[in-house]
Amino acid sequence: MTTTTVPSAFAPSARMLVLLRNALLPILLVAEVIFFTVAAPGFLSAANLANVVINSADLALLAAGVTLVVLLAGIDVSVGPMLGVVAWVGATLFVAGMPPPLVVVISVLLGGALGAINGGLVVGGRISPIITTLGTAAIFKTVLFILWDSTDVFAGPVVPALGPARAGGVPLVGLVVLAVFGVLAYVLRHRVFGRRLFAIGNDAEGARLLGVPVGRTSFAAYVLVGALVGVAALIYVGRVGVVQATAGNELTLPAIAAVVVGGTSILGGEGGVLRTLGGLAFIALLQNGVVLMGVPPLWNGVLVGAAVALAVAFDVLTRRTLDKRIGAKK
Amino acid sequence: MTTRSDVRPILSVSGLSKSFGATAAVTDVGFTLGAGERLAVLGENGAGKSTLIKIVAGVYPPDGGEMVLDGAPHRPASPGTALAGGVSVVYQEPSFFPRLSVLENLYVGREPRDRAGQVDWRRMRGRGEELFRRLDVPVELLTRRMDALSLAEQQLALIARAVDVEAKVLILDEPTSILTDAEVRRLFLIVQRLSEAGVGVLYITHRFEELEHVADRFIVLKDGRLAGDLPASEADHDRILEMMSGRPVNAAISRSPARPGRVMLETSGLTVPGAVSDVDLTVRGGEVVGLYGLVGAGRTELALTVFGVLRPSAGTMRVDGEPHTPRGPRDAMARGIAYLPEDRKTLGIFPGMDTLSNITAVKLPELLGRLGVIRRAEERELATSWIDRLRIKAPSPAFPVTGLSGGHQQKTLFARQLATEPKILILDEPTRGIDVATKTDIQQRLVEVARDGTAVLVVSSDLPELLAVSDRVYVMREGRMAAELSGDDLTEDAVLRATMGVHR
Amino acid sequence: MTTGALPRRSLRDRVSDRRVFLAVLVVALGALMSLLSPYFLEVGNLLAMTQYGAVIGLLALGQSLVILGGRGGIDLSVGSALSLSGIVMGLLAQNLGLSPWLAALVTVAFGALLGSVNGFMVARLGLPPLIVTLSTLFLYGALAQVLTHGGQLGGFGREGFAALGQSAILGVPAQVLLVLAPMFALAIWAQNRTALGRRLHQIGTSDRAAALAGIDVNKLRFRLYCASGALAALGAVVTNAWLLTARPSAGTGMELQAITIAVLGGIHIFGGRGHLSGVLLALAVVVVLSWGLQLAQVGNSVQTGILGLVLVGAALLNNLIGRRASG
Amino acid sequence: ACSTVGGPAGQSAAPDTGGGEGPKVAFVSQVEGVPYFSAFKEGAEKTAQSLGMSYTQAGPSTADATEQLRIFNSLVQQGYDAIAVSPLDPRSMNPAIAAARRKGIVVITSDADAPDSERQVFVQQASDAALGATVMDEIAKAMGGTGEYGIVSGAADTQTFNSWVAEARKRQESTYPALELVGGVRYTTDTAQALKEAQDLMTAYPDLKAIIAVPSTAVPGVAQAVQNAGKAGKVAVSGFGSPRTARTYVESGVMTSTVLWDVPNLGVLTVWAMKQLLDGKEFAAKNTVPGLKDPVEYSAATTTLVMGPPMVFTKANIAQYDY
Ligand SMILES: Nc1ncnc2c1ncn2[C@@H]1O[C@H](COP(=O)(O)OP(=O)(O)OP(=O)(O)O)[C@@H](O)[C@H]1O
Ligand SMILES: Nc1ncnc2c1ncn2[C@@H]1O[C@H](COP(=O)(O)OP(=O)(O)OP(=O)(O)O)[C@@H](O)[C@H]1O
Ligand SMILES: [Mg+2]
Numbered sequence A: 001m002t003t004t005t006v007p008s009a010f011a012p013s014a015r016m017l018v019l020l021r022n023a024l025l026p027i028l029l030v031a032e033v034i035f036f037t038v039a040a041p042g043f044l045s046a047a048n049l050a051n052v053v054i055n056s057a058d059l060a061l062l063a064a065g066v067t068l069v070v071l072l073a074g075i076d077v078s079v080g081p082m083l084g085v086v087a088w089v090g091a092t093l094f095v096a097g098m099p100p101p102l103v104v105v106i107s108v109l110l111g112g113a114l115g116a117i118n119g120g121l122v123v124g125g126r127i128s129p130i131i132t133t134l135g136t137a138a139i140f141k142t143v144l145f146i147l148w149d150s151t152d153v154f155a156g157p158v159v160p161a162l163g164p165a166r167a168g169g170v171p172l173v174g175l176v177v178l179a180v181f182g183v184l185a186y187v188l189r190h191r192v193f194g195r196r197l198f199a200i201g202n203d204a205e206g207a208r209l210l211g212v213p214v215g216r217t218s219f220a221a222y223v224l225v226g227a228l229v230g231v232a233a234l235i236y237v238g239r240v241g242v243v244q245a246t247a248g249n250e251l252t253l254p255a256i257a258a259v260v261v262g263g264t265s266i267l268g269g270e271g272g273v274l275r276t277l278g279g280l281a282f283i284a285l286l287q288n289g290v291v292l293m294g295v296p297p298l299w300n301g302v303l304v305g306a307a308v309a310l311a312v313a314f315d316v317l318t319r320r321t322l323d324k325r326i327g328a329k330k
Numbered sequence B: 001m002t003t004r005s006d007v008r009p010i011l012s013v014s015g016l017s018k019s020f021g022a023t024a025a026v027t028d029v030g031f032t033l034g035a036g037e038r039l040a041v042l043g044e045n046g047a048g049k050s051t052l053i054k055i056v057a058g059v060y061p062p063d064g065g066e067m068v069l070d071g072a073p074h075r076p077a078s079p080g081t082a083l084a085g086g087v088s089v090v091y092q093e094p095s096f097f098p099r100l101s102v103l104e105n106l107y108v109g110r111e112p113r114d115r116a117g118q119v120d121w122r123r124m125r126g127r128g129e130e131l132f133r134r135l136d137v138p139v140e141l142l143t144r145r146m147d148a149l150s151l152a153e154q155q156l157a158l159i160a161r162a163v164d165v166e167a168k169v170l171i172l173d174e175p176t177s178i179l180t181d182a183e184v185r186r187l188f189l190i191v192q193r194l195s196e197a198g199v200g201v202l203y204i205t206h207r208f209e210e211l212e213h214v215a216d217r218f219i220v221l222k223d224g225r226l227a228g229d230l231p232a233s234e235a236d237h238d239r240i241l242e243m244m245s246g247r248p249v250n251a252a253i254s255r256s257p258a259r260p261g262r263v264m265l266e267t268s269g270l271t272v273p274g275a276v277s278d279v280d281l282t283v284r285g286g287e288v289v290g291l292y293g294l295v296g297a298g299r300t301e302l303a304l305t306v307f308g309v310l311r312p313s314a315g316t317m318r319v320d321g322e323p324h325t326p327r328g329p330r331d332a333m334a335r336g337i338a339y340l341p342e343d344r345k346t347l348g349i350f351p352g353m354d355t356l357s358n359i360t361a362v363k364l365p366e367l368l369g370r371l372g373v374i375r376r377a378e379e380r381e382l383a384t385s386w387i388d389r390l391r392i393k394a395p396s397p398a399f400p401v402t403g404l405s406g407g408h409q410q411k412t413l414f415a416r417q418l419a420t421e422p423k424i425l426i427l428d429e430p431t432r433g434i435d436v437a438t439k440t441d442i443q444q445r446l447v448e449v450a451r452d453g454t455a456v457l458v459v460s461s462d463l464p465e466l467l468a469v470s471d472r473v474y475v476m477r478e479g480r481m482a483a484e485l486s487g488d489d490l491t492e493d494a495v496l497r498a499t500m501g502v503h504r
Numbered sequence C: 001m002t003t004g005a006l007p008r009r010s011l012r013d014r015v016s017d018r019r020v021f022l023a024v025l026v027v028a029l030g031a032l033m034s035l036l037s038p039y040f041l042e043v044g045n046l047l048a049m050t051q052y053g054a055v056i057g058l059l060a061l062g063q064s065l066v067i068l069g070g071r072g073g074i075d076l077s078v079g080s081a082l083s084l085s086g087i088v089m090g091l092l093a094q095n096l097g098l099s100p101w102l103a104a105l106v107t108v109a110f111g112a113l114l115g116s117v118n119g120f121m122v123a124r125l126g127l128p129p130l131i132v133t134l135s136t137l138f139l140y141g142a143l144a145q146v147l148t149h150g151g152q153l154g155g156f157g158r159e160g161f162a163a164l165g166q167s168a169i170l171g172v173p174a175q176v177l178l179v180l181a182p183m184f185a186l187a188i189w190a191q192n193r194t195a196l197g198r199r200l201h202q203i204g205t206s207d208r209a210a211a212l213a214g215i216d217v218n219k220l221r222f223r224l225y226c227a228s229g230a231l232a233a234l235g236a237v238v239t240n241a242w243l244l245t246a247r248p249s250a251g252t253g254m255e256l257q258a259i260t261i262a263v264l265g266g267i268h269i270f271g272g273r274g275h276l277s278g279v280l281l282a283l284a285v286v287v288v289l290s291w292g293l294q295l296a297q298v299g300n301s302v303q304t305g306i307l308g309l310v311l312v313g314a315a316l317l318n319n320l321i322g323r324r325a326s327g
Numbered sequence D: 001a002c003s004t005v006g007g008p009a010g011q012s013a014a015p016d017t018g019g020g021e022g023p024k025v026a027f028v029s030q031v032e033g034v035p036y037f038s039a040f041k042e043g044a045e046k047t048a049q050s051l052g053m054s055y056t057q058a059g060p061s062t063a064d065a066t067e068q069l070r071i072f073n074s075l076v077q078q079g080y081d082a083i084a085v086s087p088l089d090p091r092s093m094n095p096a097i098a099a100a101r102r103k104g105i106v107v108i109t110s111d112a113d114a115p116d117s118e119r120q121v122f123v124q125q126a127s128d129a130a131l132g133a134t135v136m137d138e139i140a141k142a143m144g145g146t147g148e149y150g151i152v153s154g155a156a157d158t159q160t161f162n163s164w165v166a167e168a169r170k171r172q173e174s175t176y177p178a179l180e181l182v183g184g185v186r187y188t189t190d191t192a193q194a195l196k197e198a199q200d201l202m203t204a205y206p207d208l209k210a211i212i213a214v215p216s217t218a219v220p221g222v223a224q225a226v227q228n229a230g231k232a233g234k235v236a237v238s239g240f241g242s243p244r245t246a247r248t249y250v251e252s253g254v255m256t257s258t259v260l261w262d263v264p265n266l267g268v269l270t271v272w273a274m275k276q277l278l279d280g281k282e283f284a285a286k287n288t289v290p291g292l293k294d295p296v297e298y299s300a301a302t303t304t305l306v307m308g309p310p311m312v313f314t315k316a317n318i319a320q321y322d323y
C-alpha cells in the first residue's frame, strides 16, 4: 500500500511541528508573564505569585475534575454548588471540634458521594451529563441554602496544607495542587483507567464493543470529580474563612473555562490535566495582572473576555495550520 | 485449502432469532463453524447478516436460540465478554476512536501492561510496528490520528486490530467493500493463515468472486432465515442468487454501445497538494468513465476537487465547455454536478433523520413553495417512488435511516443523487455494501443514465464492476494519471499493470 | 396539504415523545399547584403568570436554535447580550432621546451584531462555541457595566412603549401575545415546514454531509448565532418595557436557565434533534412551577432545587417510559 | 428551615381569603435569608404579633430585580393588606406599586426607597449621608488621617451601595484631604471575589492603609484577605457588615469596626408604619413607636420616617448583637 505525501523541500520535520503544536500554550503563558512583568509593577513578586496560587488552588482541583469528565465527552456543571455543600459540612464539623484528619476524610467521602449521585444518574439513569449536572447543581444550591439557614460558618484552615500557609514563601496548597495534577497526569497516561477515559470519550459505543467497561469507568470518573471537589472545598474554607449561602457557585464557569482554554476538546477524548493547568494559569495570571496594571475595575471583564478569545483563537488556528502541515488532513 | 468434515466445531448456533419491533431481522438460524474453517455468509441487503453476527458478538441479546463456543455455552452479556471469550469482529460500519492515534486504536481495551500494571507504551509500540509490518501496512501510520486516515486506511487498521486479538472466531462484516485488489489479496492471505492456525472465520461479502478465496463453505440468509448451507465447491452464482432472492436473477447487465456526446467535464493539469498532480481527464455526455487506482491514489481527492470541496493549486477545470472554479459544493451543484461520497457514515447520511429527508436532501430546493415551505405531498411522493424503484427496505419513509441495513443506507444515498437528474454524476464507491442483485440493478441504471446523456464518472475499487459499466477507464497512481484505457485495450490485466506501474 | 400514506405513529412513539410527556407534566403540575394555593387557578392569574416566561422564553428559543445547529453549538453569552443590548437601548432612549420604539428596533439589530461576533468566531474561524461564547459572556457583561459606569438607564416610559411590557390584551400580557407567541409560532412553523428547518437539522446531525448536500453550513450556522443575539436583544426590549430600567446585570445567570429550558424541552445537546414546540412546553413547565411555588410561599432558593429535581426527574421518567415501551 | 414562610403555623399553608385574624402584612427583602434580613424579620414578626397582624417575608435568592417583582406581584395576588418592599431597582418597582395601590393595598418602602413611586412612606434606617460619613470617619481614625485607602463594593448596579460609596467619598474629600482613594471602586459579587480584589489591591498598592468593605458579602472577604496576608493591624478594615458577619474579625482585630443600624428595630418600625396606614392614621413630626427607645422623626416633605443615626459596632459592644 502506498500513501502519497509530497515532501516540501524546506518543511521542518513533522516532529518539530508536533513539538511546536504542543508548546503553543506554554508559549502564550510565557508571553503573558513577560507582558505583565513589564506592565504591572509587583506582578512578578514571589508574594504576588503565591497569592495567585492560593487563590486559584480550589479552582484548580475543580478544573482537574471537570477535565476528567470532559475527556469522557461529559461535563459537570455542578462542581461549584457541590463545593459549597461540602465546604459547609467540612467547616461545620471542624468548628464543632472534630479532629482535622477526620474532617478531611469525611469531606472527600462526602464529595465522592455527591459525585456518585451524578455518576449514578448519568450511567444508571442514562441522563445526559449536562442535564444531570444542571439539575444537581440546582439541588446542591438549595441544599446548601437550607443547611446554611441564615448562619455564616466561620472557620480557619482545617489543616495548614489546605490554607494560605507558606513554607519559605512557597504556598503549601500549591504543592497539594501539583501533587494532584501529577498523579492525574500519570493516571491518564499510564494507567488503564486513564486510557479508558480517552477511549470512551472518543466513542463510547465503540469502546463498549471492545470490552471497555464504559459504565463502571464513567461512574468512577464522576466519583473522582466529587472527591476532588471534597479536597477543594476544604481549600476554599481555608482561603475564604467563611461559608455563605452561595459559596462555590462562582467557581463553575471558571473551572470549565480553564479546561477549554487549556485545549481539552469538549467533544471528549482529547486533552489532559496538564493542559488544564496551563489554561488555568493563563486565566488566573490574566485576572491578577489586569488588576495590578491598574485597569479601571469595570474594564476587567472586557479585557479578560477579549484576551481569552484571542488566546484561544491563536491556539486553535495555529494548531490547525500545523496539523495540516503535519499531514493530518481531515 | 483445509478440509472441514473432520474438524471439531468451534462455534455452533441453533434457533437464533432477533426482532426489532415489527421487523424480524433474524429468524431461527442455525449453523456450525469448525475450528480452522472459513464460512461465508451471503444474503441480500437487509437479510439479517449483520444482525446475526452482532448476536454472536454480544451486541444484541437474541430473542431466542442457543450458541455454543468451543464446547461451552456462549451467552455473552456484552461485546466485552464475547471478545474476552474469543470472538473478534470487524463491523460493517467502522467504529473507531477518531481523536486517538492509530496505535492507541489498535490496543484500546487490551493495552499491554508491565508488572506494575502500567500501560507499557514501548511494548505497545513494538507490537504495533510488528503487526503492521506483518500485514504490510506502512508503519508511519501508527502515529497518525485515526481521523486523518482515509477510509480504506482506517479499514486496514481495524482489520489489523481484529486479527491481532487471539481469537477463536474472527468475524469480518464486508471488510473488502472499499479495498482494492492488492489489499484484498493481502487480507485473504491473513485469513488463510489464521484459519490454518485453527481460528474459525465468519466472512460476510457481496462479492461472489471472493468466495473461492475466502470460504470453505457458505450459508445464505433470506429475510432473516437460513436459505442454504453449502460447501464452497458447490458455489454456483445463479443458484446462490436464487437462494438469496427466491427468484431467478439476471446477473449480467446489458450495455448498448456508447454514443459519446459533448465533453461535459474536463480537467487539465489539475493539481491538489499532497494528493493529485497534473491530472488530465475528460468525461463526455452519454458515457460511463471509470476511475481506478490503489487506495490513496488520489481518486477521491480528484472527485472532491471537481465537486468544489478541495481547492486545486494548479490546473483548470471545465464543465460543459465553461471554466469551472467552484468555491464549494453549491457552485458545483449549480453546474449540474452530483457527487456520491464514499464514506456514507460521516459524509453521507444524516443519522438523526428519517429516510425521507435523507433521500430528498439535495432535491429539496425544487420541492419548495412560497416562503421556502416544503411541498410535503410532493416530497413524499418523490421519496416513495425512489424507495420503490431501488427497493429500499424501509417500513415507511419516516423510518430513521440509521435503522436501515448498511446496504439500504447506501441505496438511500444513491437515490439522493439520482433524484437530482444531474448533468455530471460522480460516484465514489457507489455499490459499496450492496448485494449482487441490486448491484446489477444499479449498474444497469448507471449505464442507462449515461445513455440518456449524462456524463458519469465512477470511482470504484471493484474492478469487475468497473469493467462491467465503463466505456473508458482511467487509472491513477500516486496522484498521477497512469493510463487511459478503452476499447480492446480495456482489460483486467491492462488495468492492473497500470495500477502497479508495470509496463508492457 | 395532504399527509400522504404515512402510517400513524405507534402508541409507543407517542408515549416516549418528550412533548407528550411535558404536556402531561404541565397539567399535573398545574393540578398540584392549585392544591397548594387557592389563588393559582384564578383565570386572570393564570394568564398573568405567562409574563414571567416571556424574556427567558426568548433566550431559550435562541439557545435551542444554536444547539440544534450542532457541532457543539451553545450560546453562553445570551444573558450578557441581553444586558448589553438593554443598556444600548437605554443609551439611545435616554441619552440620545430617541423614541423607545425606534431604539427597540436598533437594539434588535445590535443584538444580531453581538450574535454575529459569536457566529464569526464559531462558523468562520471554527473555534469551539463553548469557549467563544464564554469569552463574550465576560466581554458583553463587562461592556454593559463600562457603558453605564455601573448605573442604570431609563427613558422607556414614553410614547406608549411601556404598554408592551405592562398592558394586557384580553388578559394576556402584551409581551406574550405580541412578542413571545409570534416568535415561537414562527420558529415552530419554520422548523416543521420550511427548508430552513430541514437544513437546520441536517447541519445539526452531520455538517459534513450537509456541506456535500449543498448547504452553506457556515452561513447557516453564522445566522443561528445572529438569531440568538437578536432574540436576546428582543428579550432586553421586553425587559425594558416591563421594568422601565436597563440594568447592566439584567441578564446575569439567564444563560443557564435558558439551557435548562432547552434541554428540558428535549433539545439534544449534540445537535440536530429536538422540537421547538417541546421547548415551549418546557417553558410552560418552568413558569407554572415557579409561579405556583411562589404563590405557595415556597422560598426562592428552594424553588431552584425543586426545578432541578423536576429537570432530573423528568429526564429519568422519560428514559424509563421510553425504555419500557421499546423493550 | 425556610425563612420565608412566615406567619403563625398553619396560616400560610392554607391562607383564607376571608381574613379571620386581622390584616396580613408582608415585607419583600432584597435577597432572602441573609442574616441582615433575618434580623429584620425578627423585629417585624414580634411587632406584627403584638399588633394582631400576620406577617410574611420573602425575597429573591440572588439580588435579581425581576425576581423581586415577581414576588411582590405574587403577594398582591394573594390579597395582602399591606406590603413593604426594599426595592433593588426603584424604577422597575414603580408600576407594580401603582397597581397594588389601585387595588387598595397599603404599600411602603423600607430599607431602600423608590422615590418616584406611589409608595405611601419610606422607612429609612439612617440617611445615606450619615452612613457614608460614619464609615469614612472610622477609617480615617484608624489611618491616622493620612495615606492610601481602597473601596471594595458590591454589584456595580446596586443603588444603595453606590450612594453609600458616593457619600463616603464626599466626606473624605471635604474632611480628610490627606487621604487618597487608590484602585478605584472595586465591584464584586461575592465573598470570594471580594477576597481576591482586596488581595490584589494590597499587592498593587503596598502602602495601602485601609479598605472599606461595602456590602455584607464583601466584609468577610476583605477581612480574610487582610488576615491571609498577615496584615492585620497594618491595613485597617471597616464597612457595612452586620455584627454577626463581622464579629470574628472585629474580635480578632482584623476589622476596626463595622457600621450599621439596629436592624430588628427597622423591622419594628416598618410593621408599625404599615399598621398606622392600615388604620388610616397620620404620622406626626415625632412619633413614639412601641418597642423603640427614641422617638422617630417624620419628614412630610419627603414622606420619610428616619429611625436615627447609624450605629458603630466595635470590639466593646459587638457581642451583644446577634444578627
Ligand atoms: N437497530 C435497528 N433498529 C431497527 N431495525 C434494524 C436495526 N438493525 C437492523 N435492522 C433491520 O433488520 C434487518 C436486517 O438488517 P441487517 O443489518 O442485519 O442486514 P444485512 O444483512 O447486514 O444487510 P446489508 O447487506 O445491507 O448490510 C433490516 O431490515 C434492518 O432494517
Ligand atoms: N475536504 C474533505 N472533505 C471530506 N472528506 C475529505 C476531504 N478531504 C479528504 N477527504 C477524505 O480523504 C480521503 C482520501 O482518501 P485517499 O487518500 O485514500 O484517496 P483515494 O485515492 O480516493 O482513495 P480510494 O482509493 O480509497 O478512493 C477520503 O476518504 C475522503 O473522505
Ligand atoms: Mg450488514
Ligand SMILES: [Mg+2]
Pocket: B299, B300, B301, B342, B428
Ligand atoms: Mg476513495
